[in-house]
Amino acid sequence: MRDEKWTARIEAGVEGLTKAEWAPDSRNILCFSEWGLRVTIWSLSTGTATYIQFPKHPDRGYAFRKDGRYFVLAERYKSKDMMGVYDCPSGYKLIRHFALPTTSLASISLSPTGNHVAAWEAASEFKVVIMNLTGQHIATFIPTDDPLLGVRHILWHPSGTYLLVGGWDSKLYILSSLEWKVVATIQLASRLPSSTACCTIHSS
Template sequence: MEFTDVLGQSLAQWSPNAKYVAAADKNRVLVREPDSLKLVQAYICIDKVERIEWSPDSQFLLTQVARQGLLQIWSLRDSEWTCRIYEGLAGIAHARWGPAADLVLVAVDFQLYLSIWPLQEGASAVQIRFPKFSRRGFAFSRDRCWLAVLRRKDCKDRLGIYNSQESFSRLTDAALAGDASDLAWAPDDNTILVWERPASTPWCRMYSLAGECLAQVGDALPRSVAPSPSTQLLASLGLDGQLQLVSAVSRHILTSLAHNLAEATVQCEDGEVFLWEEYVELTDGVPVGKHRYKKIQDPGSFLEEKPVPEALDAEGIPRQGITVAAWSPDERFLATKHESFPSCRKWQALAVLMCQVWCGFGILGGWCYIPC
């Protein structure tokens, strides 16, 4: 393998078209070509850059300067073009691009409002009051005609739907039962999927554009829900270690999967479940050489489920069951992490994440271990 020179930069991010890579160095943002690391553009911000994000078309770069409470947007084509977004005393909690490079969504501190800034000369921002979350809880439909937002007003959750083609005029403001966690658009762009935080009520509901509850989907008690890239499938991550795959089109449960290594080894044939152990060569107790991996011959007897200490995450939900899920872009694989498997051996100081890969509709593809 060949390596380039080390560059003292951070927050590196690839452009969506993979032609550029941007990284921050204090108050500078440098854009380079990935093959030769040739410098393409250099932008000077007014203070230290805390976050960067490419526009969907890879032509603009959003930089968040947290200390000053403002955003600076730069153009890759025109180095003289600049844009600044300042929310005043409200501050900026999080900023992100819209579905295209002509919109920037800014959530201010304490979820007071969500600003939608068109990047057009003379255009003014539109404010949506009381969004429930600053980093999630709002999504555009695939045709970009509608914006759905979870709102929290008078200690109650509400679903707001706005017409993006008419200056984000409000179409629907419907009350929601329960404590909503996030939302996603169904493939037809006429239905919104809203799921709750762990509660005793059904975990997912489907709403029409008019705010009418069409159906309740699933029967599990999930920790969270992970929609597939096309939103045709929903993965329910259970507190009990069960994973349900639900069709958002037919509104039926397709299969229920158990995150259990012993069951996986029984269900699969020899050679279909793999377990790798990481080790480092030691000399006089000092690590030397690179990390290496060896295959465990009997994975079923190697790992035992260990209860984790009672702990809560940032949202106050117990750290138990399946906490993380990630879909592959083609929706053929689903990787999950179980909190009851914190490491491989008690004496290991290095925590190991357990990743179970599901293939297709419930066919187990394999097991792997990824070091933190």
């Protein structure tokens, strides 16, 4: 039996294209246009397109739930940070759309369990908010030592029990999902000791 080859071509047109990636089901392709105009989901099964308007960022601020059921997207609508929750098996039908308690959203991170979303402000403000997929505001984390800069990176524990928040203040805050409070704070060294350095940089 001869193998059949199949190819497809997607043209973005005047709206431009900044990023394209596969959906978890490998049957849809997400295309992010320039200027944050929209996200286009192309179905390779039907050849049709689904459009989602006004994503907050063209390269971040979105996630799929682990089982591929839901797609969450940070959006900017009427000068407000919003979040849309879309049902993937139903052709990315919108099932929830709610405002986020942020002013200049940097990005979001979906928990491994798919129950919570962490959203944080841009680098000028250290603020992390925890939401569920129904739009309920669960908690807000702001360090008590009032750091000058904001969040650098966020990572969930594989079980979803803990949330690690790394700041530009060289501190790592570990939050428990039981009460969303800090259970440990780690001060990161600004530089490695010379005995453990893997390389040496010589100045000219």
